[in-house]
Amino acid sequence: MLHIKNLRVDIEDKIILNGLDLDIKAGEVHAIMGPNGVGKSTLAKVISAHPDYEVKSGEITYKNKNLLELDVAQRAMEGIFLAFQNPIEILGVNNMYFLKQAFNAKCKYTGIEEMTSLDFLKLVKAKIKSLGITADFLKRDLNAGFSGGEKKLNEMLQMSILEPKLFLLDEIDSGLDVDALKSVAQGVNSMLSKERSVLLITHHKHLLEYIKPDFVHILYDGKIIQSGDIHLAKEIEKNGYSIVKDLRSAS
Amino acid sequence: MKLLELETASTKEILKEFLLPNDLLTKTRLDSIKKFQELGLPRIKSEIFSKTGVKLIYQNDYLKNKKSGSYTNIPSSDNYRIVFKKGFYCPLQSNLPDGIKILFDTEPIIKDQSINPFYYLTKALNNNFYIIEVQKDLNVKTPVEIIYLDELYKSQTHMYITLKLKKNAKINLFEKVLIDNSSFFNHTFNVILEKGSEITHVRQQSAELSSNVISNYNYTLDKNSNAKIYSYEDGSDLSLAIWDIDLIGENADIDFTVLQLPKMKQKLNTIVNIKHSTQNARSNQLIKQIINDEAKGLVDAKVIVCKNAQGTKVKQLCNSLLLSDKAGAQAYVKPQLEIYTDELEASHGATVGSLSQEQLYYLMSRGIKEEDAKVLLIEAFKKEAYESFPSWAKEKIDEYQYSKK
Numbered sequence: 001m002l003h004i005k006n007l008r009v010d011i012e013d014k015i016i017l018n019g020l021d022l023d024i025k026a027g028e029v030h031a032i033m034g035p036n037g038v039g040k041s042t043l044a045k046v047i048s049a050h051p052d053y054e055v056k057s058g059e060i061t062y063k064n065k066n067l068l069e070l071d072v073a074q075r076a077m078e079g080i081f082l083a084f085q086n087p088i089e090i091l092g093v094n095n096m097y098f099l100k101q102a103f104n105a106k107c108k109y110t111g112i113e114e115m116t117s118l119d120f121l122k123l124v125k126a127k128i129k130s131l132g133i134t135a136d137f138l139k140r141d142l143n144a145g146f147s148g149g150e151k152k153l154n155e156m157l158q159m160s161i162l163e164p165k166l167f168l169l170d171e172i173d174s175g176l177d178v179d180a181l182k183s184v185a186q187g188v189n190s191m192l193s194k195e196r197s198v199l200l201i202t203h204h205k206h207l208l209e210y211i212k213p214d215f216v217h218i219l220y221d222g223k224i225i226q227s228g229d230i231h232l233a234k235e236i237e238k239n240g241y242s243i244v245k246d247l248r249s250a251s
Numbered sequence: 252m253k254l255l256e257l258e259t260a261s262t263k264e265i266l267k268e269f270l271l272p273n274d275l276l277t278k279t280r281l282d283s284i285k286k287f288q289e290l291g292l293p294r295i296k297s298e299i300f301s302k303t304g305v306k307l308i309y310q311n312d313y314l315k316n317k318k319s320g321s322y323t324n325i326p327s328s329d330n331y332r333i334v335f336k337k338g339f340y341c342p343l344q345s346n347l348p349d350g351i352k353i354l355f356d357t358e359p360i361i362k363d364q365s366i367n368p369f370y371y372l373t374k375a376l377n378n379n380f381y382i383i384e385v386q387k388d389l390n391v392k393t394p395v396e397i398i399y400l401d402e403l404y405k406s407q408t409h410m411y412i413t414l415k416l417k418k419n420a421k422i423n424l425f426e427k428v429l430i431d432n433s434s435f436f437n438h439t440f441n442v443i444l445e446k447g448s449e450i451t452h453v454r455q456q457s458a459e460l461s462s463n464v465i466s467n468y469n470y471t472l473d474k475n476s477n478a479k480i481y482s483y484e485d486g487s488d489l490s491l492a493i494w495d496i497d498l499i500g501e502n503a504d505i506d507f508t509v510l511q512l513p514k515m516k517q518k519l520n521t522i523v524n525i526k527h528s529t530q531n532a533r534s535n536q537l538i539k540q541i542i543n544d545e546a547k548g549l550v551d552a553k554v555i556v557c558k559n560a561q562g563t564k565v566k567q568l569c570n571s572l573l574l575s576d577k578a579g580a581q582a583y584v585k586p587q588l589e590i591y592t593d594e595l596e597a598s599h600g601a602t603v604g605s606l607s608q609e610q611l612y613y614l615m616s617r618g619i620k621e622e623d624a625k626v627l628l629i630e631a632f633k634k635e636a637y638e639s640f641p642s643w644a645k646e647k648i649d650e651y652q653y654s655k656k
Contacts (some may be wrong), residue, residue, distance in 0.1 A: 071615070073618050073621065073624075076615065081616075081617075082616055088607075088609050090610050090613070090631060091631060093614075093631045098627070101627065106618050164616065178342050182640060223287045245558055
């Protein structure tokens with residue numbers, strides 16, 4: 001589904017990713033771990049075409065398309081969804097209206113007939129019920145005044161309505177208490193299928209107890225320096241990122 | 252006649268050029284011409300007017316004054332209506348409820364301390380002084396429209412109107428400036444709110460882009476009176492709206508909201524002075540401007556709180572959104588508070604910025620195209636001001652916006 005080859009990414013002349021390779025097949029859940037500032041969030045943002053990051057070299061293909069030729073909205077319509085670590089607040093844009101705009105954009109792109117407002121409302125109500133969200137979410141402005149947990153749930157709500165194929169989950173566990181984390185993880189798990197893949201970015205193994213990865217990768221110095229399964233995450237949990245240094249010196 | 256020529260023309264020439272009546276108010280007109288000529292048109296040194304771009308119209312050669320012409324039909328409406336064509340009241344196209352009457356004003360209020368030369372031009376060169384009186388205790392919920400029309404090519408019109416709400420009267424006023432055809436419209440609108448009276452005043456300045464509009468508003472609010480003013484401005488090549496608002500009565504209350512939307516090479520200016528002359532009055536200003544292309548928007552907003560105005564509450568907020576990176580585009584915002592009392596609640600602020608790239612990215616990351624995402628963010632910026640407009644006006648402005656698309 002997603003192939004990244006020898007990727008180099010700069011921000012303001014500083015190299016963030018350098019020689020990164022990653023392959024994600026349909027139905028797989030990949031977790032990226034690494035200490036602060038190694039470029040984990042950068043990777044997610046580059047895949048979704050954040051304007052601040054400049055791809056200097058390398059390739060990203062998604063469903064056999066050159067992703068680097070598509071803009072942010074086109075990538076989203078192709079099925080890539082970035083769940084933000086800290087979703088931005090947008091005063092004046094009603095949450096429900098925004099959801100409808102995004103849903104209509106997807107319908108238009110995929111050639112599906114748009115839903116009536118009533119049918120869309122029914123769909124949204126069913127989704128918020130399954131996520132345990134109250135209806136007042138829809139009346140509020142987009143993320144405005146939302147708590148950390150509410151923001152993450154709102155990301156899950158968007159994801160469940162837009163039904164993307166590749167979930168990029170950028171530290172969705174940050175700032176969440178155990179109950180909120182369970183709700184968010186439950187939301188993600190309920191959407192997993194053989195056609196959908198996940199790239200999960202996290203500092204801690206904790207989240208991986210709720211969303212089970214097939215692969216765990218360690219990102220350091222702008223590239224993936226080791227890949228494994230959940231045992232790698234357990235080792236990090238046990239010994240910390242000091243093993244990264246050992247791995248680095250060994251390589 | 253050019254505005255520049257009015258500075259030096261003799262009073263005889265001016266009276267002849269503008270076909271002004273010789274009546275009891277001729278002395279008022281002559282005094283006003285004198286006052287205008289003493290002040291002169293604002294030059295670059297004039298602090299208030301220097302950045303408005305108003306001098307660009309001084310050399311426009313307006314054609315000799317005419318009194319008749321063909322006019323666009325005004326869409327029918329369920330509202331009450333007062334229509335002025337080229338400065339003349341049109342009773343056949345107007346429709347007023349019992350308790351509101353329009354008269355020739357034989358004793359117009361005079362504001363001799365004004366430093367605004369355009370105000371004196373309206374006093375000197377209007378065809379008739381008009382007064383609209385709303386009787387005591389009258390409560391009219393159906394909006395009263397005041398429509399100004401002028402579509403004579405390259406003409407100039409000067410008007411002087413006073414609206415008086417007597418004690419406890421309440422009205423909704425929808426003022427529409429629909430000037431056309433490279434003309435110049437300069438009007439004074441005095442609003443006197445007696446004790447306990449209330450007005451919701453929506454102003455829609457949607458003049459054609461070839462025309463120029465100067466509006467001089469003088470509001471006086473007596474004890475327990477209340478004004479809610481909403482100004483929507485997207486028309487004319489150059490417009491200058493000068494609002495002088497005096498809260499003279501205790502507990503007078505004003506909400507003042509402006510949405511200024513210049514585009515292309517428009518120059519839209521709002522100058523507002525709110526004076527708290529007595530205690531326990533409240534004023535709340537919200538001014539939003541969205542500047543596109545090579546347009547310029549100016550907001551000069553001042554609140555003066557006098558020494559004896561204890562218990563005053565003042566809020567002032569100006570937000571500008573610059574959508575264009577073209578060289579000519581400019582937002583000039585100057586919020587000011589002048590406070591001479593110790594006992595008050597006051598806050599003010601101003602922001603000037605462009606669309607947030609992070610917000611744009613977020614919306615696009617959900618599949619919303621860039622142009623649609625920008626529209627969403629622009630509408631969000633407008634929302635706080637526009638949503639506060641009364642629904643009866645918003646409906647019409649929405650229709651008007653839709654018809655322009």
